[in-house]
Amino acid sequence: MNRDSNVYTIIYASVMVLLVAVVLAFTSQSLRSFQKQNEDNDKRQQILRSINVNVEAGAAEAKYNELIREAFLVNEKGEKVDGDAFAADAEGLFPVFMAEVNGETKYIMALHGAGLWGPLWGYISLNEDRNTVFGADFSHQGETPGLGAEIATTAFSSRFTGKKIFMNSEFKSIAIVKPGKSATGQDYVDGISGGTITSQGVDQMILNSLKGYVSFLTSNNK
């Protein structure tokens, strides 16, 4: 068999590609259910971390079902609409998770944005006044370890607790500033040194994502 002939080369390449495709498709299909379960539990863990509850992946589902009383979607006008809040990624619809922690209602909202290398996302929870932050949790796909990736630590997310997103009943969001700097007219927290672009990404993410919730948060305010 001549290994340098064109026919051999083409047949070899075709067979190889087919084989690899079959192997990869099989791997992907057979592992899909495990992966889906991990992803869902990871999401539950993130939602729970935003109300300062830290659980192992295995216990996430039970704890989630225990604490989250209601999950629904709202549109930009603040009206509830039908749909699955947990799986939601539709444009213009925003998931809200209502949790009960020590007898108090917390509103958890989803955040989506972009960092330096890829997407950022997270959850932020507000107290019953729909203004004061109770907790937050941030995740990222590929920010630099030791720099931008520090946004995923509680050392960073805990800085948001107690901050207010409304000033004089006007939506102001929470600014993220370089450590040592400050922001006027709104609450602010320190960013990550050396992770400026990621910090700005979180800043924009909170501003843009919470914008969609403003009507919901201000409507039927008690």
Next chain:
Amino acid sequence: MGLLSNKNKEVLAGPLSKNNPVIVQMLGICSALAVTSKLEPSIVMGLSVTAVVAFANVIISLLRNTIPNRIRIIVQLVVVAALVTIVSEVLKAFAYDVNKQLSVFVGLIITNCILMGRLEAFALGNGPWESFLDGIGNGLGYGIILVIVGFFRELFGSGTLLGFQVIPQSFYEIGYVNNGLMILPPMALIVVAVIIWVHRSRNKDLQEEN
């Protein structure tokens, strides 16, 4: 010939020092900069690369008498890419946290020069068992450097090791500050250079003459 003859021992142990992929062959420096700002990703990356190099080496070695010469680089790439994808899928299913830690760097194993280097230089000309040992040796040689660099960068850059605070609070109170430069990529290059310096001065035979 035993499974660990003297030649095979050399194949396995050589890359750990005298023939280290990073500090002697100068391969895989790019990823050594990217993942070493913390110790933990350095360790996991070292292990992942070891697994992928070892199995890619075995597969290419088994196929070495059938691969058409003109598309051998493509064949190598396909094998590596398929393996990395499988590793990534398996991690996602059974070690989700590790997968999140490594995130994009798993995919970047495909572009790690050590892989192509070892496939071209070793697996195409040697049997599967030798190739497997060569892969393990080179992966570990790469991992050792990553761990050393990650150790110093996390220790001096963040004051922690594997996420635990090791530099006592009292140091900070008397004015010690974490070196922010350590967690930036240039410092990885400098740490690698220092390792090469120390290594060459202990192994005089590696020094170039000119």
